[in-house]
Amino acid sequence: MTASDQFTSTHSVVGEHADLVLHHGRFYTLDPSQPWADAVAIRGGRFIAVGTLADLQHLIGPQTRQHDLLGAFCMPGLHDMHTHPDLALAPRYSDDLDVGIEDPTPEQLAAAIHAYADAHPGDGWIYGQYWVRYTFREAGLTPGREWLDSIMPDRPVALLDRMWGTMMVNSCALKLAGIDRHTADPRNGYMERDELSGEPNGLMIDGAYALIHAAMPPTPVAVLRRAYRDGVHFQSSRGVTATKYVHVCERRLDALKELDDAGELSVRVEAAISWQDDIFPVRRRWELLGGERHYYRSARLNANAVKFHFDGTVEPKSSYLMTPWAADSTWRGKLNLTPEHITDMVVDMDRRGLRVIAHCTGDGASDVFLDAVAEARRVNGDSGIRHQCAHSTLLHPGNLKRFKALNVIAEFSPAAWYPTPFASGARSGYGAERLKRIYDFKGVLAEGGLAVMGTDWPVASIDPWLALETMVTRQNPWNQEPDCFGEPITLEQALQVATLNGAHAMGLEHSTGSLEVGKCADLIVIDRDLFAQPARNYIHQTQVLLTFVDGRPVYDRLNAFEGTALQAVWQGLPPVIE
Amino acid sequence: MNNDSIAVTVVSGFLGAGKTTLLNRIAQQPQHGRMAVIVNDFGELNIDAAIIAEVTDAVFSLQNGCICCTVQEDLLAQLVSLSQLRPRLDRIVIECSGVSDPQRIVQTLGYPQLKAHLHLDTVITLVDASGYAALEGEFARLSRAQVACADLVLLNKADLVSAAELQSLRATIGARTRVISTVQAQIPDALLLGERSPRNGFTPVPAPHHELFESWTWQGTQALPAKALRDWLGQLPKDVFRLKGLVHLQGNDQPFWLQHVGNRSQFTLASGEHAQNSAQLVFIARRGSELRERLEAQLQEMQGL
Numbered sequence: 001m002t003a004s005d006q007f008t009s010t011h012s013v014v015g016e017h018a019d020l021v022l023h024h025g026r027f028y029t030l031d032p033s034q035p036w037a038d039a040v041a042i043r044g045g046r047f048i049a050v051g052t053l054a055d056l057q058h059l060i061g062p063q064t065r066q067h068d069l070l071g072a073f074c075m076p077g078l079h080d081m082h083t084h085p086d087l088a089l090a091p092r093y094s095d096d097l098d099v100g101i102e103d104p105t106p107e108q109l110a111a112a113i114h115a116y117a118d119a120h121p122g123d124g125w126i127y128g129q130y131w132v133r134y135t136f137r138e139a140g141l142t143p144g145r146e147w148l149d150s151i152m153p154d155r156p157v158a159l160l161d162r163m164w165g166t167m168m169v170n171s172c173a174l175k176l177a178g179i180d181r182h183t184a185d186p187r188n189g190y191m192e193r194d195e196l197s198g199e200p201n202g203l204m205i206d207g208a209y210a211l212i213h214a215a216m217p218p219t220p221v222a223v224l225r226r227a228y229r230d231g232v233h234f235q236s237s238r239g240v241t242a243t244k245y246v247h248v249c250e251r252r253l254d255a256l257k258e259l260d261d262a263g264e265l266s267v268r269v270e271a272a273i274s275w276q277d278d279i280f281p282v283r284r285r286w287e288l289l290g291g292e293r294h295y296y297r298s299a300r301l302n303a304n305a306v307k308f309h310f311d312g313t314v315e316p317k318s319s320y321l322m323t324p325w326a327a328d329s330t331w332r333g334k335l336n337l338t339p340e341h342i343t344d345m346v347v348d349m350d351r352r353g354l355r356v357i358a359h360c361t362g363d364g365a366s367d368v369f370l371d372a373v374a375e376a377r378r379v380n381g382d383s384g385i386r387h388q389c390a391h392s393t394l395l396h397p398g399n400l401k402r403f404k405a406l407n408v409i410a411e412f413s414p415a416a417w418y419p420t421p422f423a424s425g426a427r428s429g430y431g432a433e434r435l436k437r438i439y440d441f442k443g444v445l446a447e448g449g450l451a452v453m454g455t456d457w458p459v460a461s462i463d464p465w466l467a468l469e470t471m472v473t474r475q476n477p478w479n480q481e482p483d484c485f486g487e488p489i490t491l492e493q494a495l496q497v498a499t500l501n502g503a504h505a506m507g508l509e510h511s512t513g514s515l516e517v518g519k520c521a522d523l524i525v526i527d528r529d530l531f532a533q534p535a536r537n538y539i540h541q542t543q544v545l546l547t548f549v550d551g552r553p554v555y556d557r558l559n560a561f562e563g564t565a566l567q568a569v570w571q572g573l574p575p576v577i578e
Numbered sequence: 579m580n581n582d583s584i585a586v587t588v589v590s591g592f593l594g595a596g597k598t599t600l601l602n603r604i605a606q607q608p609q610h611g612r613m614a615v616i617v618n619d620f621g622e623l624n625i626d627a628a629i630i631a632e633v634t635d636a637v638f639s640l641q642n643g644c645i646c647c648t649v650q651e652d653l654l655a656q657l658v659s660l661s662q663l664r665p666r667l668d669r670i671v672i673e674c675s676g677v678s679d680p681q682r683i684v685q686t687l688g689y690p691q692l693k694a695h696l697h698l699d700t701v702i703t704l705v706d707a708s709g710y711a712a713l714e715g716e717f718a719r720l721s722r723a724q725v726a727c728a729d730l731v732l733l734n735k736a737d738l739v740s741a742a743e744l745q746s747l748r749a750t751i752g753a754r755t756r757v758i759s760t761v762q763a764q765i766p767d768a769l770l771l772g773e774r775s776p777r778n779g780f781t782p783v784p785a786p787h788h789e790l791f792e793s794w795t796w797q798g799t800q801a802l803p804a805k806a807l808r809d810w811l812g813q814l815p816k817d818v819f820r821l822k823g824l825v826h827l828q829g830n831d832q833p834f835w836l837q838h839v840g841n842r843s844q845f846t847l848a849s850g851e852h853a854q855n856s857a858q859l860v861f862i863a864r865r866g867s868e869l870r871e872r873l874e875a876q877l878q879e880m881q882g883l
Contacts, residue, residue, distance in 0.1 A: 132723065133681055134681075134722050134723040135726075137726035137727070137754065138722070138726055140754050165682055166685065190689055196827065196830075196834075196845055205688060317652035318651040318652070325652065330659070331652050331656060333651070
């Protein structure tokens, strides 16, 4: 027999006593009227008292479970407002061909293709990575359809170059994708062609990949489910209670719903439906946006958001800036969609009750996005929906106050808000002046705006404690180098960013994000007092002991609730996923 | 494609291999016409997926080939605007960052919006003869990629190593690549820079006796079969540095510009061009290689004569 549902509604029967009392904790509540507490009482998943053990003694009945926290530091659960476990893990779990050699010779590549084909008989796609151009040149061979046809003529094959720029496909793959010499090149890439015949030679450059991906079977739901499962497992074990999976399609939502139905969706998830097909195709986009998304809805899952890529990224200087990247050039970067397209889309989505999450790394992109939101407010009035400016790598100083004025979330991702060898190289393109004001939490907060953080895995680590520490230090967390990127904020501010502000960004500020009576009991118990030592090299080493969502442990490092009715979904050490 | 297409030279090689010396030499010669030099400082560490995955400081990159990270939009835009300059440029030289694979730039040059205005002339990779053998790991792989992408490899600082070392290096990197030993990146212009549509007609490139190359022309009388010609080009001896000209291919009314350097051939439709002969080819080969007779016999045979 399965357990009965326990939803609460207006006339639900409410018990007299708490289900659970946590005491002898050091609770940092994020409630300005009572910043600290040492005990909480929980009933029906919500706080019914926050204060001292003496205050809530009357709520302890014969059925109340009491748990001694032994002085541990407790706080609201963390909110990771932009991440992608599917993009990080699904390729790993996909059972695609992985050649597994740094720079395979054509001979080794051929052997790997044959081995994969033998292990996966039939006529299905052989998709995988990596090959490199230089071993072909060294062998006096030309990579492309002709070579690949000589290895595997009768099954579609598509293999990525280690440098990413190229996908090599065989004739069978081209045929299935409907590609011949009449096929036009996409705007963001091209097919290498025979100079005399115009026939594609099987080397697809950059955006031409998508022509092949469109013909391939999508990632299996089981693979996506496994990726999300490991993702939420890790997030719960690192204290995340709410997150946004920014880019989903109908299959990803199916995978998330399966996890939810199985009781394994241990994090509140807002999923944003992709507006573009540049990462994976969305086949039911308009059905989802039109209302099919409600099918997936639960206390843990909603898909009331849409995500689009408005500009590019810093490394290839495709972020769209207000002023040219370099003094001696006119290059400002690119917008992937016209401002008119964005404006109509934001107005329309806002009216439909969908949050628009806009990838805007350059200050020019966010300027256009904020203009689009202003137009939505003018046309629709205040819908109450907070739209979200994703990454916000560089913001125009004049826009800092518009986040509050337009009720837009400024989301920052830690990919490079502190110095690392990678970030220092990649960010050097900004120049010294812009580097001083990248990821301007401080500026947005000073103007009363809502700033949140999103780890953006796999672009940066999914560990929220790295993000939390470096918000406060803006320095490398592993060494003692003095370099600092941008402006730090205080630990108090950072904790608010990572908790209560995240709840606002989820539209859940009345039900989570702080430890207050009436809110859901989403909290974490950790191994250290965050205020006890300087942040650097300290906060990111935090271990989470317990994570509660809706008053129940979802993660229990020390198996404290094992064998009880409150046994956590996940127990033991966090999984290693990166 | 028009006949005024701007020639693009890509210069690659590690820091210290002599790129700047070579660039200065090219830039200081007004006879090469209007020239622009681009220094491509594309994020040095972000060169490929594997390297990023090796950066352990918890910074990763999308491993699924996310397009936003691969297209070199800035270089693309820069090249488009350079190709629109008037008076027109004759040549663009791109200096790759030391720790990068020039293939990425070569691929950018292939974008359809550029192909109408410019063409890849030569990829030149400078190798520091005194340092190549000591490279390890990712740097060794990268330098292999730089060498493999090259049409011509300049084994520079050749004076700093012994003859035996030089010989062994040439054997290592020169199995299929045109390798020229240099000091201070000194190399004849005729090898360095190709001209696709010769201003002075098809005449041998002046080759004084002290130069390391010789040059001759060949005139054909019949259209050539495309496949046989391509196979022949693919098998050209390493001592042929360059080959250029105008050829008629069987089954095509219009002639094509042919440009061959290193192992790479390019055919480009030569619209409105009236070839006096069915084929006119200019050879540039290592002096003393004595290839002329053999190659011409092969071409004659290809013509079915």
